Amino acid sequence: MNNPPLVSIVIPTYNHAPMLQRALATVVEQTYQNWNAIVVNNFSTDNTLEVVAAFNDPRIQCVNFRNNGVIGASRNEGIALATGNYVAFLDSDDTWFPTKLEKCVEILESGSDLVCHAEYWIDESGKSRLVAYGPSEAATHRNLIYKGNRISTSATVVRTALLKEVHGFDVSPELISTEDYDLWIRLAAKSDKFAFISEPLGEYHRHDNNVSANIEKHLAAELALLAKYFSTNTKFENLIARRRRKALAYYGAGRSLHRTRKHFLALQKYSRSLVIWPISPRSYAAVMLSLLGLFKPKSK
Incomplete structure (x- = not known):
């Protein structure tokens, strides 16, 4: 056998x-x-x-x-x-x-x-x-x-x-x-x-078909996953850590959008990340980079 x-x-x-x-x-x-x-x-x-x-x-x-x-x-x-x-x-x-x-x-x-x-x-x-x-x-x-x-x-x-x-x-x-x-x-x-x-x-x-929509869907799924564990796992009761993790999800979506030159959408995600966790230096830096991307003159 x-x-x-x-x-x-x-x-x-x-x-x-x-x-x-x-x-x-x-x-x-x-x-x-x-x-x-x-x-x-x-x-x-x-x-x-x-x-x-x-x-x-x-x-x-x-x-x-x-x-x-x-x-x-x-x-x-x-x-x-x-x-x-x-x-x-x-x-x-x-x-x-x-x-x-x-x-x-x-x-x-x-x-x-x-x-x-x-x-x-x-x-x-x-x-x-x-x-x-x-x-x-x-x-x-x-x-x-x-x-x-x-x-x-x-x-x-x-x-x-x-x-x-x-x-x-x-x-x-x-x-x-x-x-x-x-x-x-x-x-x-x-x-x-x-x-x-x-x-x-x-x-x-990687395939970039409709990348903005895919990033939005992934963010929604990540937030649903976090809700699943934050609501069911009694070992994790640190509200500060939860806020920081939720902010990280928005920051990650912003980075993905920034890489694909979707600067306005990236700015929205970085800003949301800062609302949730306003003491993140990298999120402030990311906002500035997104603004620079928005107002950078397009090459002819």
Whole structure:
């Protein structure tokens, strides 16, 4: 009898056939080969099924699952089908470097419950920047809530038993776009064995379609997530810390808008952050930068 794969890779997808082909190619090229991949297909209307079939690899299976617009539901379907000791998440538009699984499994086998590595963020123009996550002391249950997310989905491998213990992703509609952040918080409530790799082992591909609307939606989801934990977790009664964290959410939205040159919208978010937490020097500096961006003459 064949041993079950040590790593089950969960790949949700919808009409991303060319990118899915690229993602799966980086899975097949892993130096660590004891894996199976579960492509959770949201009834794509492109040639997704043909892309999967073309690999002709029995370790890659494709299941059709209607997620009703909630990607966390697709990931939960993959978790339910996982037979490996560990689950690795890979969005169909992201990619891994060849030693990703090898290095993550080595750390997990030494006793960690979750490992997350650095990655390159690639924008639509091909420009990249290195983004690191963690460190471990920043990814405690309390710090994840009060200081923000320190983990990235496609850069993370988690012990399967722990994922199933917390029942996977919360598929509440109000948490769409922060369901991964919510999962890390709940995992951290069960385990403090989170490890981080400073070496970049993958690429996260950013798509800027309707970016302002997406930032607004993410902010709303982040505020809903904070409301969830502030209202239910009696361990966190520090009202000052709560105000500071809510201000951080608006500040983060402002930074995202500023990067895309939406200076007026960024100014609104920075200003809201200051109303909530008026003793933040960086928010005052951000307001000034946004004003400079607004009144800077446009180059001809």
